[in-house]
Amino acid sequence: xxxxxxxxxxxxxxxxxxxxxxxxxxxxxxxxxxxxxxxxxxxxxxxxxxxxxxxxxxxxxxxxxxxxxxxxxxxxxxxxxxxxxxxxxxxxxxxxxxxxxxxxxxxxxxxxxxxxxxxxxxxxxxxxxxxxxxxxxxxxxxxxxxxxxxxxxxxxxxxxxxxxxxxxxxxxxxxxxxxxxxxxxxxxxxxxxxxxxxxxxxxxxxxxxxxxxxxxxxxxxxxxxxxxxxxxxxxxxxx
Numbered sequence: 573x574x575x576x577x578x579x580x581x582x583x584x585x586x587x588x589x590x591x592x593x594x595x596x597x598x599x600x601x602x603x604x605x606x607x608x609x610x611x612x613x614x615x616x617x618x619x620x621x622x623x624x625x626x627x628x629x630x631x632x633x634x635x636x637x638x639x640x641x642x643x644x645x646x647x648x649x650x651x652x653x654x655x656x657x658x659x660x661x662x663x664x665x666x667x668x669x670x671x672x673x674x675x676x677x678x679x680x681x682x683x684x685x686x687x688x689x690x691x692x693x694x695x696x697x698x699x700x701x702x703x704x705x706x707x708x709x710x711x712x713x714x715x716x717x718x719x720x721x722x723x724x725x726x727x728x729x730x731x732x733x734x735x736x737x738x739x740x741x742x743x744x745x746x747x748x749x750x751x752x753x754x755x756x757x758x759x760x761x762x763x764x765x766x767x768x769x770x771x772x773x774x775x776x777x778x779x780x781x782x783x784x785x786x787x788x789x790x791x792x793x794x795x796x797x798x799x800x801x802x803x804x805x806x807x808x809x810x811x
Contacts (some may be wrong), residue, residue, distance in 0.1 A: 589632065592625040635765040638696070649777060653686040653799040654694060656719045656726060663698045664717070671706040675714040684719055687726045688799040689777045697773050698728070700766045701792050705732035708790075725779070725795040737785035745783070746771040 599618045603610065610618070657680050664676045687694070698717075705715045709732035718729045737745060748768045774781045779796040 589629070592629040592632070595625040596622055596629070632765075635769060638765075638769045649690040649693065651688055651777075652691060654689055654691050655686050656680065656684060656728065659691070659695055659698060660717055660719065660728075663695060663702055667699070667703050667706055670703075673712050674706045674709060675712075676702075676706075677714055677716045678719075679716065680719040681721060685721060685726060686799040687796040689779075689796055693773050693777065694796070697770050697794065698730075700770045701730040701794070704766060705730050705790075705792070708732065708734055710734045721798070722795055724798055726798055727793060727795050729791050729793045731789060731791040733789050736788060737783065737790055739785070742783055742785075746781070
């Protein structure tokens with residue numbers, strides 16, 4: 573990172589941190605100075621905003637730490653054989669508590685081969701993709717996660733229905749601090765770091781990521797190396 577990139581990074585971080593901090597301080601001060609004048613509904617509303625902005629701040633800080641680690645050659649990856657379905661089930665169990673208006677559906681082929689990856693980082697990848705799908709999907713829609721063998725890789729697709737991503741924005745959404753401009757993204761808060769981190773983690777573990785958005789359906793696909801090509805061949809013979 574050169575001096576100009578570093579200055580831009582600090583400037584963007586400062587702006588992103590200031591927004592939730594200002595909200596937390598403002599609503600906290602209002603509650604402290606006007607507690608007796610506020611009805612219970614207003615108090616609950618203000619506390620909910622404080623919690624939401626606190627969570628936004630925590631996510632932002634975690635993303636910032638992830639970005640610094642991406643540029644740190646000492647950040648080691650511990651590769652293991654990972655069964656995909658249990659990771660997807662754990663990730664969805666966590667995310668669905670935050671997005672109760674969404675349904676989640678996992679589709680995996682029988683005897684899906686394991687992938688070779690760092691488990692924590694793979695879970696971070698899936699958390700970013702599934703949470704994004706829930707965050708930007710239509711109200712009361714279903715988020716579908718599909719996993720299947722694709723040659724020497726395992727293909728994992730995360731799909732939602734909602735506002736489309738223009739084709740000329742496909743590459744842009746994976747860059748640092750980038751967000752497409754549409755009515756939904758103006759309402760939904762985000763740092764523009766999640767997909768940048770996801771792409772870097774996928775590629776550092778030998779995988780690829782892509783997106784297709786058409787007919788009000790958006791699908792992010794990652795392809796991760798299968799843990800054992802011979803195992804994959806044997807599994808195929810049994811099917």
